[in-house]
Amino acid sequence: MIVYKFGGASISNIERIQQVIQIIENIEAGEKAVLVISAMGKTTNALEKVVDAFFQQKATEALQLFEVIKQQHLTVAKYLLVKEYNTCYARMIDIFTEVEWLLHDKPVRAYDYYYDQIVCCGELLSSTIIHFFCKENGLNTQWIDIRDVLLTDNNFRDAGIIWDITAQKAQQVFLNTAHSIYITQGFIGATTDNESTTLGREGSDFTAAILGNVLEAKSVSIWKDVEGVMSADPKMFKEAVYIPELNYNEVIEMAYYGAQVIHPKTIKPLQNKHIPLLVKCFLNPSLPGTIIHNAKHLHFPPIQILKDKQVLITFQSLDFSFIGGQSIQNIYAFLNALKLIPNLIQFGAISVQICLDDKAEKINELAMLAAEKFDVQVQKNLQLFTVRHYTAAILNAMNAEENVVLRQQTPITLQILKLQKQ
Ligand SMILES: Nc1ncnc2c1ncn2[C@@H]1O[C@H](COP(=O)(O)OP(=O)(O)O)[C@@H](O)[C@H]1O
Numbered sequence: 050m051i052v053y054k055f056g057g058a059s060i061s062n063i064e065r066i067q068q069v070i071q072i073i074e075n076i077e078a079g080e081k082a083v084l085v086i087s088a089m090g091k092t093t094n095a096l097e098k099v100v101d102a103f104f105q106q107k108a109t110e111a112l113q114l115f116e117v118i119k120q121q122h123l124t125v126a127k128y129l130l131v132k133e134y135n136t137c138y139a140r141m142i143d144i145f146t147e148v149e150w151l152l153h154d155k156p157v158r159a160y161d162y163y164y165d166q167i168v169c170c171g172e173l174l175s176s177t178i179i180h181f182f183c184k185e186n187g188l189n190t191q192w193i194d195i196r197d198v199l200l201t202d203n204n205f206r207d208a209g210i211i212w213d214i215t216a217q218k219a220q221q222v223f224l225n226t227a228h229s230i231y232i233t234q235g236f237i238g239a240t241t242d243n244e245s246t247t248l249g250r251e252g253s254d255f256t257a258a259i260l261g262n263v264l265e266a267k268s269v270s271i272w273k274d275v276e277g278v279m280s281a282d283p284k285m286f287k288e289a290v291y292i293p294e295l296n297y298n299e300v301i302e303m304a305y306y307g308a309q310v311i312h313p314k315t316i317k318p319l320q321n322k323h324i325p326l327l328v329k330c331f332l333n334p335s336l337p338g339t340i341i342h343n344a345k346h347l348h349f350p351p352i353q354i355l356k357d358k359q360v361l362i363t364f365q366s367l368d369f370s371f372i373g374g375q376s377i378q379n380i381y382a383f384l385n386a387l388k389l390i391p392n393l394i395q396f397g398a399i400s401v402q403i404c405l406d407d408k409a410e411k412i413n414e415l416a417m418l419a420a421e422k423f424d425v426q427v428q429k430n431l432q433l434f435t436v437r438h439y440t441a442a443i444l445n446a447m448n449a450e451e452n453v454v455l456r457q458q459t460p461i462t463l464q465i466l467k468l469q470k471q
């Protein structure tokens with residue numbers, strides 16, 4: 050069994066979908082494969098706007114925004130399909146209708162619940178189109194609604210996987226049937242009450258890793274628009290170089306510090322079962338891509354990661370007492386309650402500074418909660434720049450940087466938090 054994940058960029062237009070079909074056609078005969086599909090292009094962003102309008106009780110606007118998404122998907126299906134168009138159309142109408150029914154109601158539950166019920170249709174639609182396009186091209190694919198397999202808790206928008214039931218269902222669905230190529234959705238799941246859930250933005254990589262784990266896949270490949278994992282985002286750093294081989298440790302660090310190429314939750318399920326992760330280029334499938342596995346003693350180039358929209362919170366004791374175990378416990382309790390993960394922490398005698406992603410509402414809540422026990426200061430509009438495996442030249446250049454509010458250095462990792470250029 051192999052798992053392939055196709056992200057939004059790989060299916061963002063008709064030409065790219067045609068390229069993806071060639072990759073699927075090249076899967077070796079007799080090999081079982083699960084194809085995990087994300088929503089096309091920026092569909093999830095567009096669906097988020099539908100959710101916002103619906104939740105603000107702007108029903109007409111929500112329906113209009115949804116109509117645009119509908120037409121875009123119908124146009125793609127119409128262009129790609131002839132024989133299979135009617136069946137595909139009927140399936141798409143079912144998906145549209147489910148959302149439209151909901152949009153005609155008034156919101157009575159929490160925002161996150163509606164988010165998941167609406168946003169999940171992006172992956173349902175894209176996977177339906179790809180499945181029928183495979184059939185149109187003579188491939189005998191089987192479409193699976195992942196919501197019947199990947200079961201989660203009801204923590205909408207960041208649902209937690211119920212691993213044992215998911216493993217059992219995945220094995221029943223994907224291993225006990227004669228089909229060889231399955232098409233399913235990334236990013237979405239369902240509760241045991243059949244309510245749709247999502248796993249967090251960009252969560253399709255995680256879905257591929259979950260399925261790889263429970264199906265004990267030979268490998269998981271994620272198909273991207275880059276040659277493989279690079280030493281930095283090539284859209285931001287011209288000097289970025291391709292890295293042919295990485296280990297799980299390095300990638301988990303990169304993802305944690307904000308490298309956007311792989312979702313941070315992807316590595317653990319694969320590392321736990323020693324399943325290699327391949328990052329491959331859909332624009333040129335013959336390129337080797339990057340292999341991520343258990344390798345030791347690798348030599349890495351300097352790896353640079355820029356994370357925008359950071360905030361620095363300084364918690365200072367109210368009475369000049371030292372920051373000790375109890376105060377740290379209090380701060381961690383606040384962070385845990387709000388599900389906030391620090392990107393950087395620095396201790397002083399009577400203060401502690403924590404850098405976090407600027408999720409405005411949660412940051413305000415954190416500041417309010419902590420104000421009872423600390424003097425709290427919040428500094429916004431910051432950028433976290435991390436370099437792993439830095440050289441002397443990089444160290445000098447980073448030491449010369451201006452507008453730095455925090456700096457941290459270990460023998461491997463150098464980080465500066467600086468004012469974001471407006
Ligand atoms: N270290 C890195 N190596 C390669 N690509 C990176 C890196 N950091 C960020 N990226 C960006 O990740 C993009 C691919 O990821 P993404 O667009 O999220 O793919 P998808 O939507 O297909 O999952 C690349 O176009 C690149 O700009």
Ligand SMILES: N[C@@H](CC(=O)OP(=O)(O)O)C(=O)O
Pocket residue numbers: 055056057058087088093094171235236249250251252253254
């Ligand atoms: N469509 C979802 C899930 C996802 O993983 O997408 P992509 O593979 O395009 O990053 C999102 O945009 O968040």
